[in-house]
Amino acid sequence: MSEEVRNDAATGAETGEQQVNSLFAQRLAKVRELEAAGIDPYGHAFPNTVPIEQVRAEFVAPAEGEYGPEVTVAGRLTARRGMGKSIFADLRDSSGKIQLFVGKSEIGDEAFALFKKLDIGDIVGIKGPTFLTRMGELTIRVHECTLLSKSLRPLPEKFHGLVDVEQRYRQRYLDLICNDESRRILKMRSDIIREIRNFMDSRGFMEVETPMLQSLAGGASANPFTTFYEALNSTMYMRIAPELYLKRLLVGGFEKVYELNRNFRNEGMDRRHNPEFTMMEVYQAYGDCRTMMELIESLITTVAMKVVGTLKIDHGNGKVIDLTLPWRRATYNELCEEKGGADWFKLTPEERIERGKSLGLDVYPGMPDLEVTNELYEKLVEPTLIQPTFVTRIPVELLPLAKGCPDDPTHVDVFELGINGVEVAPAYSELNNPIIQRRRLVEQFEKSKKEGDRMEDKIDEDFLVALEHGMPPAGGMGIGIDRLVMILTGAEAIRDVILFPQMRIRK
Template sequence: MEQEMNLNELQQIRRQKLQQLCETAYNPYEVLRFERTNYSTDILNNFESMEGKEVAVAGRIMSIRGHGKASFVDLKDQEGKIQVYFRINDVGEEKYAIFKLLDIGDIIGVRGEVFKTHKGEISVKAHDFVVMAKAIQILPEKWHGLKDIELRYRQRYVDLIVNDESRKNFIIRSKLISRMRHYLDARGFMEVETPILQTIPGGAAARPFITHHNALDIDMYLRIATELYLKRLIIGGFDKVYEIGKQFRNEGIDVKHNPEFTTIELYQAYTDLDGMMELTENMIKTLAKEVLGTDVLLYQGIEIDLAKPWTKMTMREAVLKYAGVDFDDIQTDEEARELAKQRGLEFDDNATKGQILNLFFEEFAEENLIQPTFITEYPIEVSPLAKKIPDKQGFTYRFELFIFKMEIANAFSELNDPFDQRERFEKQVKAREAGDEEAHRMDEDFLTAMEYGMPPTGGLGIGIDRLAMLFSNSYSIRDVILFPTMRPKDVKQTNEGRESDQSQK
């Protein structure tokens, strides 16, 4: 209570200072613009050529030192921090009196001369300044930053002000997306936009968010994937398309999952799974070099070597290696279910051998996949949009890329047989009727599109949030989403289910 009272007292003092500023006919909120000539890093990195020159810098006050007739301020802008020297003889008595009303957190613009102090610190000697915003709220203590994790996510604006590591994360994320676009554009891909509001959510096994369109008087869904619309564009004659955008899945929250997340999906006609594998590996290696300057990442204390050839193994090989079970020796669904029961795994009463294999992989293999690993040959039951492998009954041309136990990418040789696709959709419909809320829905328009003819196509989806986690060495997905989904403070907690790991492209 005492600490709260002290904070309130400090806020009241700041309000009084603001009132004093306004009474001197100096209302900071009436300032419309400030012509900045340089960022802090321009000056710090080019001192020899800028010494003695007049500059204009702007930013937020992060510290104030000194007293009497001279003071130092650390001014923080988008690029970094620079010291500013205020002296009564340089700015005048009237302006120095205004300076005395400033606090940590206030936003100012400064015009002055670049110089170096007796201690050798590159600084700006203020000749004039303007106050552009008064901070009424108190920033966290500078040496400790904003340590309350939940508060960092709820008040990202404060987190970005005081935690340089958070700022760095989002700069990395921005560069990652920018360079990803450049990589694909340079290879003939076309960026497109497809509907977020859909009448039939498809392209993934997930529960959608439901809304209602008043004018049409119909329920609509926030998309769970972009896949089916992008495939329509391949059918329409575009050979290479991609979309970067938000997906929405009405599921749980944990360090790898957020209900609103960002993916890139791309489709290329006349190629296959191997083509997608080559593109995935080359693109991620290139992005690491361009964004981070290295292809060896340090993630949670472990070196991730992107330069070495990436491991490839089938799902069956991974389960044999990490669970000690060879599913080639299992002949029936009943045998698979009995084995799962012996291992203490939970499964549906009607689970098939393919579903049990996938369950074994998730339980025993995923946690061992640290270095980049392509897992191939997924069971058809969990891959309703991928082509069958002709000589391997029950398996599909599909891979998922795992790095440090996380699924990063998902790719198919896309199913282009409309009759096979209809049959698989029908099985999904039956699964929904049996209670599987994540099963695919029947999309007649997509089936009609396929009947016009779809060329052999490779498709790839990458979770941009998770890739940003790897590139920025962030433990939680919330550390790379500017404004992650949070329960309002005044809403009581209810049980939250974990988001399904069986996220499709």
Template sequence: MSENINHSQNTEEVQNLNEILKVRRQKLGDLQSKGKDPFKIVKYDVTQKTKEITDNFDEFEGKEVSIAGRLMAKRGMGKTSFCDIQDRDGKIQLFVRINELGEEAYEEFKKLDIGDIIGVRGTVFKTKMGEISIRVHEYTLLAKSLRPLPEKFHGLKDTDTRYRQRYLDLIVNPEVKKTFIMRSRIISAIRSFLDSRGFLEVETPILNLIPGGANARPFITHHNTLDLDMYLRIAPELYLKRLIVGGMEKVYELGRMFRNEGMSVKHNPEFTLLEVYEAYTDYHGMMKLTEDLYLHVADTVLGTRKFEYQGYEIDLSLPWARMTMTEAVKKYTGIDFDTIASDDEAVALAKEKGLDVTGKTKKGEILNLFFEEFVEEHLIQPTFIMDYPVEVSPLTKRKPDKPELTERFELFIVGREMANAYSELNDPIDQKERFLAQLRKREQGDEEANMMDEDFIIALEHGMPPTGGLGVGIDRLVMLFTNSYSIRDVLLFPTMKPRE
């Protein structure tokens, strides 16, 4: 019975939509027949934005302004009408009267639809109810909306439609627009921070012959003229370190990466990554840089270092917690990996705990597995986890006193990795051995293991100074600062499976 009801409702909705489409096209046809085709208008002079007027009413009261935007509401259609017009920054009420526009223009105004884009010239005033408004002297239809906006009175709630048709989401959900304005401000703050520290923004290739700089499965494409398979980059790291070899000393890149992996609330196949490299420093220097960067963004964009994220009260105030991976695993599991003597003992312990050890045969790999399974979720406040095993850090310098570990940290907030940094490996002999170990993993079926990059080895053989490197996932940072649950909420056009 319910299926029949749903079918009849869907049929009725389609019929109603078809009727609306028909009526709106007829309205456009009538305008075109009168020589008033809105699509032939090429520009409109805008003097103010709505928020500028509402925020500075005393300055604009009684003055004539010219604004433009989308018609979002209409109330009363006698000789006086009230409407709302929305632009990028907000919306404002329009006060429209027949004796101001004239009878013909007013009748045409009454035929406008919600969603039409108009330009308005009029005087700023405040109604008896105290609402800042514009008394319209003249209007111009700039674009006819041939389709109705979704759920006229309730907004667009269906997340699938929101992500697929982001333009509708931005029109009817003002908070979504605020999120993406915030994203733009965050990226601007990051750039200004790094520029002020003497870093140089650079651009490196997106099409790579060898996908390097991360453990990730790449997308493969083909260059027809060269008859070469190529890869969309998974990270810019190896190119940026070549620039350090070349003497550029302080560089960063902020751009799109592509990884052919699973999708989740934290993962999208294409995402934005910041990578920063500085000569003559180490991972401790990168910790300080990370703290300073986050605090600069919080101060600039939020105006506070304390905020809520999905029910958690996050406090970025210094100092941030620091633990080695071994210390963190011991704290949350009671197991001290410093007392585990062999690889076999570590593997047996993992199996005893019910962990999947497929392809993991080394103690360092098991330590990392314990951390991921039992520790990450507990790291709510900003926490640096340091000294990762060499097996999971193929591009990182070893610790002099513990060569089985590396000078690497990851920053965790709300149980998520937010940054990853190294004292960069600059020993070409060790680096080649690490690449060979990664190749053996690939031969065993690990599609995310690194490939051999001979040219990068040659670059290191020319000499790279001690260097600190940092990677920050911009989408996760934006999620944190905008209190967004899913990565899709901070990507304007997230990857979606096509509808059948």
């Protein structure tokens, strides 16, 4: 058993917490020893380092018995294997892992003794030439080791990963140290967002920023987070959507705009919802929802090929999301009839409620007819949309900010893109008629108002005034970035694609 393993091994009499406290005390004592010896356990800059991935990529095997050029790397010790006067260890940085060989004859007694005192989790800087071991493993022969940061707490599970799923989210830094899959997914998230911006910029869209603190929570139907602005002596809301401000920019003459940023909704948390989430909203003057349809198809397939390298994303257990074009198109009514019966819309409201009960829907006598159908859609239709599907022609009451279909004013000219059982991107042919828009917002307020609600506190009058100055016809779309990242990485929980997801507060 190596010295590190002996030091970190728990005795049968110790609890997990007692073991951590014991190891903390041991490592703290090492800090004091280092300081007494004139060694700073929390060192300074270590310049000229290169990523381990680069060392691997540029390695050229030298002639037998020779070494490659000296390299300079830095990272965290993640394993160590003692062999008398020599030690093998693993060093990891953000790009990968490499083996170290530390020989007493190479670095001298003092430096070798210092290396023996290092613990798993310590951050070090390394200089030395590269070579291949007899087993063919790329290794750095350490000529110089500098302690850069002493780890006082042991890594979980001897670096074998976090077993406690909740701990992975609460202590994401440990998850990233221990979990290759988490690092892969969260690195891909960054790559995906970068490529989304590259795509939008290549299409001539301008990235903008609009207020996150708003005096009215508009642009969507959701429960906002409320705060108080001391300087203005007024209640404010964290935005639930940037839509109404982006449309003001269309009025102002910016014809192709997008914003990629946070929205906040004071609602539930589950595997597909986080109260703080990333959304991209896009607006293009003189377009419509079909313009947005082409945009989202091109965006997702382009980003998938650049980041993932394929349009077929493996989600495990035999499920593969196939992003190959063209994607399915179906109307809201057609999909409801598939699940509720071909005669669904010919039934009386009372018959629909009875049919809904027989299908296991949460419906009740007197439930508004529109809500009964939407319950069918949300419970039986949407979860089955695994492959990309554009759901079109949705009832107008559900989307008051969209234009009506020219041939049917009871439905709006929109789509909702469903992939893997969730809505990823709704898009509208935007309503630019200020008269109809005002009427719809008033009707929506009257239907949903509660005692004490005032119309001026719920309807954004300044937005309506902006529309009255003239907004061009436009296509608009919102893209749930967290959900898109889930699709492209194969993750099945939204917390897996957010660096620091919201968690219940421990009491």
